[in-house]
Amino acid sequence: MPDPADNTLIDRYRNLVARIKTAETQYGRASGNVSLVAVSKTYPAEDIRAVAGMGQRHFGENQIQDAMAKIPLLTDLDCIWHFIGSIQSNKCRDIAHHFDWVHSVDRLKVAQRLSSLRSEDRQPLNVTLQINLQNEVSKAGITPESVVELAQEISQLPNITLRGLMAIPAPETNFAEQRSVFRQLRNIMENINQCLGLELDCLSMGMTNDLEAAIAEGATHVRIGTAIFGPRRKK
Ligand SMILES: *Cc1c(COP(=O)(O)O)cnc(C)c1O
Numbered sequence: 001m002p003d004p005a006d007n008t009l010i011d012r013y014r015n016l017v018a019r020i021k022t023a024e025t026q027y028g029r030a031s032g033n034v035s036l037v038a039v040s041k042t043y044p045a046e047d048i049r050a051v052a053g054m055g056q057r058h059f060g061e062n063q064i065q066d067a068m069a070k071i072p073l074l075t076d077l078d079c080i081w082h083f084i085g086s087i088q089s090n091k092c093r094d095i096a097h098h099f100d101w102v103h104s105v106d107r108l109k110v111a112q113r114l115s116s117l118r119s120e121d122r123q124p125l126n127v128t129l130q131i132n133l134q135n136e137v138s139k140a141g142i143t144p145e146s147v148v149e150l151a152q153e154i155s156q157l158p159n160i161t162l163r164g165l166m167a168i169p170a171p172e173t174n175f176a177e178q179r180s181v182f183r184q185l186r187n188i189m190e191n192i193n194q195c196l197g198l199e200l201d202c203l204s205m206g207m208t209n210d211l212e213a214a215i216a217e218g219a220t221h222v223r224i225g226t227a228i229f230g231p232r233r234k235k
Helices: 009-026 045-052 064-077 089-098 108-117 144-154 175-196 211-216
Strands: 035-039 058-061 080-083 101-105 125-130 160-166 202-204 221-224
Touching (some): 009 211, 045 058, 064 089, 089 108, 101 108, 108 125, 108 144, 125 144, 125 202, 144 160, 160 175, 211 221
Parallel strands (some): 035 058, 080 101, 125 160
8 A cells, every 4th residue: 555655746656556566466467467547637748747757658538628738748758648538529530639549439429430530541549348337327338238239330440449348337445346347347348259259358447446456357457547646636
């Protein structure tokens, strides 16, 4: 657990990287198997630059306006940008141009737009499908029952590579419960692979409060904000 006295950005980043390493070891994951997506939403470009200076390359943003104010200031850094927020149709162009990954796709229309707006001389956009595991009305994501069909359609699009699944479970403090929800996501991905003959291999799951459980259940991308950048100010 981080020492509360270690409250600088750099200390928090170091502690978090150590936390991920410890979990990889504890749950038998190959070292470096879990990619850290540093969720920099609401934090300024200087903070991203400081964390990039520690060797961090993957950054996550959930609002296109916020992201577009920062990404142009950081083009010298070779960052890999992940879009993790809700996607309005009129934002697809910026997302397709400025991001490398989109974690939050849950509709065919959006995927089609992203594919058609992604320029063909770039690498295809990496996409994970957001699943609403617990049927929360307030939350984005497709139901587990509908995901095979959506995956089938999206896997055909030319300028997108379907990589796996993403979920944001309801807050839960019990470790066994956290694990059981993440295990569901892994099972859904395995089922898609079986039904469709795909080889999806990315599970975007785990945040500040549940990253160990996610790593135990096979997370390949943990999306961490607070543990690195500190508490966000409420809007
Ligand atoms: C904000 C956010 C995170 C990071 O959450 P923390 O609890 O601050 O680590 C991860 N994923 C998504 C989709 C987010 O919006």
